[in-house]
Amino acid sequence: MTYCVGLKLDRGLVFMSDTRTNAGVDNISVFKKMFQWEVEGERSITLMTAGNLATTQAVVSLLNERSLPAEERGRLSIIEAPSMFQIAKLVGETLREVIAEQSGIEGPQADSSFGATLILGGQVRGGEPRLFMIYPEGNFVEACDDTPFFQIGETKYGKPILVRAYDPAMTFEAAVKLLMLSFDSTVKANLSVGMPLDVHIYEADTYRHGYIRRIAADDAFYTRISSGWGDKLREAVNSLPDYSFE
Amino acid sequence: MTYCVGLKLDRGLVFMSDTRTNAGVDNISVFKKMFQWEVEGERSITLMTAGNLATTQAVVSLLNERSLPAEERGRLSIIEAPSMFQIAKLVGETLREVIAEQSGIEGPQADSSFGATLILGGQVRGGEPRLFMIYPEGNFVEACDDTPFFQIGETKYGKPILVRAYDPAMTFEAAVKLLMLSFDSTVKANLSVGMPLDVHIYEADTYRHGYIRRIAADDAFYTRISSGWGDKLREAVNSLPDYSFE
Numbered sequence: 001m002t003y004c005v006g007l008k009l010d011r012g013l014v015f016m017s018d019t020r021t022n023a024g025v026d027n028i029s030v031f032k033k034m035f036q037w038e039v040e041g042e043r044s045i046t047l048m049t050a051g052n053l054a055t056t057q058a059v060v061s062l063l064n065e066r067s068l069p070a071e072e073r074g075r076l077s078i079i080e081a082p083s084m085f086q087i088a089k090l091v092g093e094t095l096r097e098v099i100a101e102q103s104g105i106e107g108p109q110a111d112s113s114f115g116a117t118l119i120l121g122g123q124v125r126g127g128e129p130r131l132f133m134i135y136p137e138g139n140f141v142e143a144c145d146d147t148p149f150f151q152i153g154e155t156k157y158g159k160p161i162l163v164r165a166y167d168p169a170m171t172f173e174a175a176v177k178l179l180m181l182s183f184d185s186t187v188k189a190n191l192s193v194g195m196p197l198d199v200h201i202y203e204a205d206t207y208r209h210g211y212i213r214r215i216a217a218d219d220a221f222y223t224r225i226s227s228g229w230g231d232k233l234r235e236a237v238n239s240l241p242d243y244s245f246e
Numbered sequence: 247m248t249y250c251v252g253l254k255l256d257r258g259l260v261f262m263s264d265t266r267t268n269a270g271v272d273n274i275s276v277f278k279k280m281f282q283w284e285v286e287g288e289r290s291i292t293l294m295t296a297g298n299l300a301t302t303q304a305v306v307s308l309l310n311e312r313s314l315p316a317e318e319r320g321r322l323s324i325i326e327a328p329s330m331f332q333i334a335k336l337v338g339e340t341l342r343e344v345i346a347e348q349s350g351i352e353g354p355q356a357d358s359s360f361g362a363t364l365i366l367g368g369q370v371r372g373g374e375p376r377l378f379m380i381y382p383e384g385n386f387v388e389a390c391d392d393t394p395f396f397q398i399g400e401t402k403y404g405k406p407i408l409v410r411a412y413d414p415a416m417t418f419e420a421a422v423k424l425l426m427l428s429f430d431s432t433v434k435a436n437l438s439v440g441m442p443l444d445v446h447i448y449e450a451d452t453y454r455h456g457y458i459r460r461i462a463a464d465d466a467f468y469t470r471i472s473s474g475w476g477d478k479l480r481e482a483v484n485s486l487p488d489y490s491f492e
Contacts (some may be wrong), residue, residue, distance in 0.1 A: 156400075156436075157405060160404075160406070161406075164475075172489075172491075173490060174484075174488050177483065177488050188409060189402070189405050189409060201491075221489060221490070224487070225487075228486050230410050233411055236475075237411045237420075237423070237427065240475065240478060241423070242422075243419045243426070244467070
């Protein structure tokens with residue numbers, strides 16, 4: 001499995017992904033699941049992937065190849081499409097195309113073992129920062145005020161803390177901390193999600209990549225947050241009244 | 247889906263289950279998933295069920311029918327078997343029998359849509375309190391110091407808080423609070439788990455049922471814990487240092 005989260009904040013977008021892939025518990029590897037495209041001063045695009053690794057790698061390769069300026073092609077590439085919506089459409093079509101090719105079946109393939117789900121976010125000059133979740137069928141939904149974040153992969157362990165503590169006005173520093181807590185809960189509970197983590201922070205209206213970092217398992221801040229959280233959580237539980245048997 | 251947890255503490259056993267069953271999101275009902283058998287002064291047995299409702303109801307009915315003193319039968323019933331291990335074996339065999347009958351296929355049926363998973367716990371005089379998880383195949387595992395609790399159904403949302411805050415020495419009052427937090431996280435994140443909750447607290451070496459209660463959605467303590475937890479969790483997140491972009 002995988003765990004990736006895209007958060008939409010007032011200040012911009014925050015992306016975090018793990019790097020573990022597995023084919024059974026005895027075949028574990030580290031693969032990057034976060035990819036970026038940039039036209040400085042004009043657009044910054046981030047893609048995170050969950051699902052069949054062959055499918056997601058083929059999607060990213062096709063998106064890259066089709067972004068080559070020299071290439072002859074009949075349609076606009078990810079670095080040329082005029083809006084985030086058009087980019088989401090293009091990525092969705094590419095995903096559906098790869099799944100159809102790898103499974104040998106035409107048409108939407110939600111249940112296919114070649115399936116994959118993507119989070120796409122970014123900003124193109126002339127538009128707002130936008131965040132999408134793209135399904136194996138190639139269609140997609142966009143984050144809004146009511147649902148300001150998307151998770152893909154092993155989403156359940158880390159959801160309660162996001163639901164409770166997310167605030168659109170939070171700082172990037174607080175958002176990274178919150179995501180680390182959500183990832184830490186997941187990593188502690190499920191072997192198929194693992195360190196290191198990739199993070200990208202896109203600040204609204206900058207039209208260039210922001211802070212991009214790989215966070216290792218022995219990262220000083222991460223280990224401090226992870227061990228501190230156990231204590232804080234126990235304190236929080238203890239500070240609530242116990243049940244009473246009347 | 248369903249959410250049930252059985253906790254093994256130094257003082258005894260704590261069981262909690264939700265009551266929602268669904269066949270699609272538009273067909274939701276309330277069904278009890280926690281069942282007890284007692285021979286006062288001699289044994290107290292609790293069973294919680296997740297999976298196909300027809301299967302789990304048939305298992306409970308068979309266990310009940312076979313406990314009737316008047317019935318002629320070739321084997322010991324759940325209220326006669328000499329140990330918790332023998333009871334777990336009997337329940338597992340009954341489960342496998344029902345799945346085989348309902349699916350029309352002999353042999354272990356892990357993947358069957360008629361499947362179910364059970365948590366069984368209790369104490370029979372002469373033995374310790376014991377807690378088991380019983381699989382659709384009819385086999386089972388027992389809780390130990392390293393894995394002192396079992397969850398069935400929609401287990402992921404509520405696991406991180408259990409992993410972090412469980413302590414075998416905790417009081418029953420603290421354990422019920424902890425379970426309520428685990429259930430609240432799950433109910434808030436997943437429509438297929440719903441109120442009310444059933445709770446049973448078995449105190450070690452009493453050999454009779456303990457505190458049994460149904461907790462409604464408007465229960466004063468539950469609503470206080472649920473709303474208080476959001477605040478405490480945000481406080482806990484805020485009390486940790488924010489990430490810094492060096």
